[in-house]
Amino acid sequence: MNKKIGLLLCWVIFFMGGVLCGQTEQKPFKVVIDAGHGGHDSGCLGARSKEKDVCLSTALKLGKLITDNCPNVKVIYTRKTDVFVELYRRAQIANTNKADLFISIHCNAAENHSAGGTETWVMGLHKSEANLAVARTENAAMLKEKNYENNYEGYNPNSPEASIIFSLYSNAYLSNSILLANKVQRNMVSTNHFVDRGIKQAGFWVLYKVAMPSILIELGFLSNLENERYLIQDANQNQMATAIYKGFVEYYNTVTNHHLESTPATPLVSTEPAETPSTVTENEKEKEEKPVITPTITEKKFHNDVHFKVQFLSSPKKIALTDSKFRNIPEVNCYFENSLWKYTAGDEPTQAEASAILKEVKKLYPDAFLIAFHGDKKITVAEANALLKK
């Protein structure tokens, strides 16, 4: 081919490519991720945690998943750090950015500590006093603002008539909000196995003010010890963020005609627990040192095949028992339960002996706790102690 014609052809292909690319370029889909509370507003409190922290961590994880896996979606956060952001400002951020979707992440609390579960809210008029109470608690965040009266049209979340303001609300985005709520709620409860408290409606200020489909997720109850134990773990927050992500992608595919995979190609990687930095050389050193570790010589007698152990870590991925993170843990073992690998220390015939190990393990893993087995079957510590008396 003549050089000149070749060059010309290259140029035409380059130019056409540019034109075609330009034609297929789409306006990004914008999603606002709103981590509830922050700064001097802690939100509700668990025994060991604050709502603002669980919300922020899960929100950032959700945002990372979307950013890493959805090329045409832009993530906007109302906060990325532990700062106070006024409720009205959150809605303003979403509206001025002309977002397509608003996802607010919160945690619940109740006086009844056995109450637990996940629920997803859309804006609307409450159908029960219980629903009103949840919205009122979340709206009370505005009371932490200096001149809150100026920003909320005279609305006072503590006044019994307060919800009247919401009765004038007509929601152009309700059906899409419910569509998203259903997808998120379904993915959430099939992931965390919490009680499914369903999709609900009430007057949440932050949802009231956003001009786009919106949901508010109450991940679980920090006042419920079991819920809290799950909610505060990094690996579990990854799972919940992934569940919300899946719901989001299903919604996104429905409303935009895209066909993204709901399972993220780039998943979140758990950083839990604070891993001891390990290098290849350290690992190698460890392998060399390994035969030096003396096995327990004293033979333990297990009455009625009852075993007490200390559970200190759970992970969706299997970790080798020889991993460097276990180097200072005695008798590491694992079992599989509820889609998680759970790691244990010690294997003791009595609760007292396991408690001594628990005390040591807690120095490295403060969330560690006692568990018990009857043979291979997991039982409660109380059941184990009852079996020992037989």
Ligand SMILES: [Zn+2]
């Ligand atoms: Zn909240």
